[in-house]
Amino acid sequence: MMIDAATRSWVEVPEGSDFPIQNLPYGVFVDASGVRCGVAIGDSILDLARAEAVGLFATTELDRDTFRRDDLNGLLQHSRGVWSAVRSRIVSVLDASNRAGREFCEAHDLVIAGPVQMRMPIRVGDYVDFYSSEQHATNLGKMFRPDSEPLLPNWRHLPVGYHGRSGTVVVSGTPIKRPHGQLRGSSGPVFGPSQRLDMELEVGFITGGGPGIGTPISVEDAEHHIFGLCLVNDWSARDIQAWEYVPLGPFLGKSFATTISPWIVPLEALEPFRVPAGDQEPVPLPYLSSDHHIGLDLDLSVEITPAGSAEAFDLTRTSFTNMYWTMAQQLAHITANGATIRPGDLFASGTVSGQTRDEFGSLIEITWNGTNPIEFPDGSSRTFLHDGDTVTIRGRCTADGAVSIGFGACVGTIVR
Amino acid sequence: MMIDAATRSWVEVPEGSDFPIQNLPYGVFVDASGVRCGVAIGDSILDLARAEAVGLFATTELDRDTFRRDDLNGLLQHSRGVWSAVRSRIVSVLDASNRAGREFCEAHDLVIAGPVQMRMPIRVGDYVDFYSSEQHATNLGKMFRPDSEPLLPNWRHLPVGYHGRSGTVVVSGTPIKRPHGQLRGSSGPVFGPSQRLDMELEVGFITGGGPGIGTPISVEDAEHHIFGLCLVNDWSARDIQAWEYVPLGPFLGKSFATTISPWIVPLEALEPFRVPAGDQEPVPLPYLSSDHHIGLDLDLSVEITPAGSAEAFDLTRTSFTNMYWTMAQQLAHITANGATIRPGDLFASGTVSGQTRDEFGSLIEITWNGTNPIEFPDGSSRTFLHDGDTVTIRGRCTADGAVSIGFGACVGTIVR
Numbered sequence: 018m019m020i021d022a023a024t025r026s027w028v029e030v031p032e033g034s035d036f037p038i039q040n041l042p043y044g045v046f047v048d049a050s051g052v053r054c055g056v057a058i059g060d061s062i063l064d065l066a067r068a069e070a071v072g073l074f075a076t077t078e079l080d081r082d083t084f085r086r087d088d089l090n091g092l093l094q095h096s097r098g099v100w101s102a103v104r105s106r107i108v109s110v111l112d113a114s115n116r117a118g119r120e121f122c123e124a125h126d127l128v129i130a131g132p133v134q135m136r137m138p139i140r141v142g143d144y145v146d147f148y149s150s151e152q153h154a155t156n157l158g159k160m161f162r163p164d165s166e167p168l169l170p171n172w173r174h175l176p177v178g179y180h181g182r183s184g185t186v187v188v189s190g191t192p193i194k195r196p197h198g199q200l201r202g203s204s205g206p207v208f209g210p211s212q213r214l215d216m217e218l219e220v221g222f223i224t225g226g227g228p229g230i231g232t233p234i235s236v237e238d239a240e241h242h243i244f245g246l247c248l249v250n251d252w253s254a255r256d257i258q259a260w261e262y263v264p265l266g267p268f269l270g271k272s273f274a275t276t277i278s279p280w281i282v283p284l285e286a287l288e289p290f291r292v293p294a295g296d297q298e299p300v301p302l303p304y305l306s307s308d309h310h311i312g313l314d315l316d317l318s319v320e321i322t323p324a325g326s327a328e329a330f331d332l333t334r335t336s337f338t339n340m341y342w343t344m345a346q347q348l349a350h351i352t353a354n355g356a357t358i359r360p361g362d363l364f365a366s367g368t369v370s371g372q373t374r375d376e377f378g379s380l381i382e383i384t385w386n387g388t389n390p391i392e393f394p395d396g397s398s399r400t401f402l403h404d405g406d407t408v409t410i411r412g413r414c415t416a417d418g419a420v421s422i423g424f425g426a427c428v429g430t431i432v433r
Numbered sequence: 434m435m436i437d438a439a440t441r442s443w444v445e446v447p448e449g450s451d452f453p454i455q456n457l458p459y460g461v462f463v464d465a466s467g468v469r470c471g472v473a474i475g476d477s478i479l480d481l482a483r484a485e486a487v488g489l490f491a492t493t494e495l496d497r498d499t500f501r502r503d504d505l506n507g508l509l510q511h512s513r514g515v516w517s518a519v520r521s522r523i524v525s526v527l528d529a530s531n532r533a534g535r536e537f538c539e540a541h542d543l544v545i546a547g548p549v550q551m552r553m554p555i556r557v558g559d560y561v562d563f564y565s566s567e568q569h570a571t572n573l574g575k576m577f578r579p580d581s582e583p584l585l586p587n588w589r590h591l592p593v594g595y596h597g598r599s600g601t602v603v604v605s606g607t608p609i610k611r612p613h614g615q616l617r618g619s620s621g622p623v624f625g626p627s628q629r630l631d632m633e634l635e636v637g638f639i640t641g642g643g644p645g646i647g648t649p650i651s652v653e654d655a656e657h658h659i660f661g662l663c664l665v666n667d668w669s670a671r672d673i674q675a676w677e678y679v680p681l682g683p684f685l686g687k688s689f690a691t692t693i694s695p696w697i698v699p700l701e702a703l704e705p706f707r708v709p710a711g712d713q714e715p716v717p718l719p720y721l722s723s724d725h726h727i728g729l730d731l732d733l734s735v736e737i738t739p740a741g742s743a744e745a746f747d748l749t750r751t752s753f754t755n756m757y758w759t760m761a762q763q764l765a766h767i768t769a770n771g772a773t774i775r776p777g778d779l780f781a782s783g784t785v786s787g788q789t790r791d792e793f794g795s796l797i798e799i800t801w802n803g804t805n806p807i808e809f810p811d812g813s814s815r816t817f818l819h820d821g822d823t824v825t826i827r828g829r830c831t832a833d834g835a836v837s838i839g840f841g842a843c844v845g846t847i848v849r
Contacts, residue, residue: 143600148681161680169679174622175615179681180596180688184559184775196770197649199591199718206590208718208769233613257770263585264577265564265595266682272596273770302615302624353624354612354673354689359600 030059035423042280054084093225093360135279142359147178149342153370176342182272196273198257211254218378219249236307239345248427278427289419324405446475451839458696470500509641509776551695558775563594565758569786592758598688612689614673627670634794635665652723655761661697664843694843705835740821
């Protein structure tokens with residue numbers, strides 16, 4: 018359900034908060050009472066496990082103890098109708114216009130003042146990383162294959178992607194240990210810490226949606242199987258990647274860690290921010306075509322706090338509207354060969370890069386493979402990441418007549 | 434524990450069975466009493482759930498109901514010491530020289546006459562597919578990149594691999610639906626059923642091994658984290674693969690299905706069949722080097738039963754000793770960048786190909802990209818797989834002074 022812009026919560030929501038009642042993203046948190054699922058509202062959290070225990074979801078089809086667990090997968094396995102019903106129940110107790118809702122929450126102590134420690138929100142099934150920004154693919158093509166056309170012949174015909182390592186997807190705040198690996202040396206490869214550690218600004222979607230999940234999903238139906246979105250930092254060791262990646266693609270240059278933001282923003286909350294997707298030329302094959310060709314007006318930014326600095330500097334400001342392939346097309350493509358998806362599968366967009374340097378989504382693009390360092394106002398500069406650097410990705414949707422919502426932060430600090 | 438060649442079971446084991454008491458592989462089966470874990474002995478199964486319920490594993494560190502579940506992951510999470518203790522308890526009740534063991538089994542009805550229906554033995558965490566046969570990588574290099582050196586510069590320095598789709602790993606016997614996908618056409622790509630559907634003969638290992646699993650694993654320690662092995666058929670749609678795979682590697686050409694054999698042969702059972710691994714030139718970097726450079730003398734075969742035929746024909750006979758990179762090196766490599774592994778991760782070897790056509794592990798090699806069809810004794814021939822074709826992979830270890838053991842069959846039939 019879409020929540021009217023006039024709706025307010027009785028829970029205090031600070032001005033400019035990412036989490037007004039129009040958002041209601043899901044996450045997993047831990048405090049002295051244990052690990053469980055919750056929904057963010059302002060700086061507070063609605064304790065879903067407790068809410069469930071006192072009957073808030075009794076009229077929905079949720080299984081017992083759906084939220085008294087350490088992932089959202091119990092919710093994800095249900096269909097979109099159940100997701101809507103649950104969201105509707107949550108709104109009912111947080112809406113300021115429903116006095117009984119507030120009394121219910123207060124009587125059962127359902128709203129917890131933040132901040133609390135966040136955990137991985139989902140148990141990731143498979144993790145797929147696409148490559149769906151034309152500018153990013155072009156930039157990397159120019160750098161990695163300078164002697165050929167930057168965009169390969171297949172790129173405009175299908176959403177190129179690969180499977181990443183689901184076991185090393187971590188939640189925002191997890192320190193990122195600089196990976197070791199094989200690097201090209203002057204007389205053959207050497208083993209050591211990556212000297213070209215990079216970030217990639219991406220947006221991920223998480224699947225679910227009940228039975229029927231095992232058959233090819235059409236572009237039209239795809240969004241029935243998208244539960245929600247999060248921010249993704251696809252950490253990349255460019256030197257490991259450059260040496261290992263032919264012919265089977267990225268492997269250890271990516272598999273050491275992938276960070277996601279802790280709150281999963283439901284697709285329903287993003288409805289006011291839908292925009293027509295960009296034109297595609299050539300027109301994709303029928304299984305990738307749809308009149309329902311919809312993108313998302315989501316502003317994205319990356320800040321870096323250099324090691325030893327108290328200050329964060331802008332690295333990038335870009336928009337998810339830059340993507341060539343849409344989420345619905347990505348999901349239709351991945352299932353077109355008969356592959357099944359599962360609740361909790363994570364699909365990342367690929368680096369979101371715009372047309373100009375200040376809109377590029379990775380350091381390798383911003384510094385053009387390290388040849389053009391980026392300078393910060395405090396005099397420091399970077400080609401790639403140093404130990405102690407902190408990278409923060411943020412995302413925010415705004416639209417006329419809608420209450421702006423955000424994704425929370427996706428943060429990682431490089432450690433030795 | 435290694436089980437002496439003189440040991441016999443009181444359970445009847447047919448001559449030439451894959452599953453004498455020296456093997457004792459683990460699997461998951463279902464009958465009228467439900468889904469649970471078992472161990473194969475001859476044509477029978479020791480019901481581990483029932484054995485656990487009546488106290489067989491009381492002296493081990495297993496959690497309650499480790500085997501009353503639909504995967505072996507509860508066992509996999511323990512350390513090698515626990516795996517040994519469990520194996521020892523199983524031997525104690527199956528060994529013909531222990532009358533009390535037989536009485537215990539019979540009193541509690543622990544041995545079930547087969548055949549029963551087998552299920553996926555593990556819940557796969559991540560699935561990685563290597564590319565570790567020099568002959569296979571050379572053959573495919575010649576076909577896919579005819580204008581350059583077949584073996585790429587990195588190949589002899591590291592075990593090249595990629596992540597596959599864990600959600601579509603299926604157990605032997607599952608029908609394999611011919612995948613659809615984008616195929617190169619004369620005027621751009623077209624969408625349709627793969628016309629070049631292939632199999633790949635591989636061997637997989639499954640990880641586990643308790644705490645400490647999150648840090649880089651040395652070649653020496655690697656086998657502490659290898660629970661056991663199975664056979665793998667890495668089904669491949671060559672036409673989908675050829676069009677999609679640059680620059681990020683195999684994706685939908687592989688992700689539709691991967692078949693594994695239902696029985697996981699414990700590494701302990703394979704001890705008599707260990708052999709020195711082949712020489713490597715150049716000598717790998719220190720993190721991939723070890724005096725403990727051990728391969729496995731495992732004979733592998735593939736048969737095909739063409740659609741409509743009652744007869745199976747030999748496609749390939751080869752040996753796992755053909756592999757250039759060892760399992761221990763593969764595991765050391767994958768964790769060298771700090772990536773964690775989990776109980777239930779599956780690592781496949783890559784296609785096992787020998788030097789000559791009758792030792793190649795895939796149809797694309799045997800028929801040289803479809804240019805040289807293989808002829809069968811009944812007059813039929815194949816370049817790639819037809820609907821109705823059944824592919825069966827088998828594996829068997831023999832050694833002087835040891836009882837031969839097998840892997841059971843890894844079977845799949847192509848359906849439309």
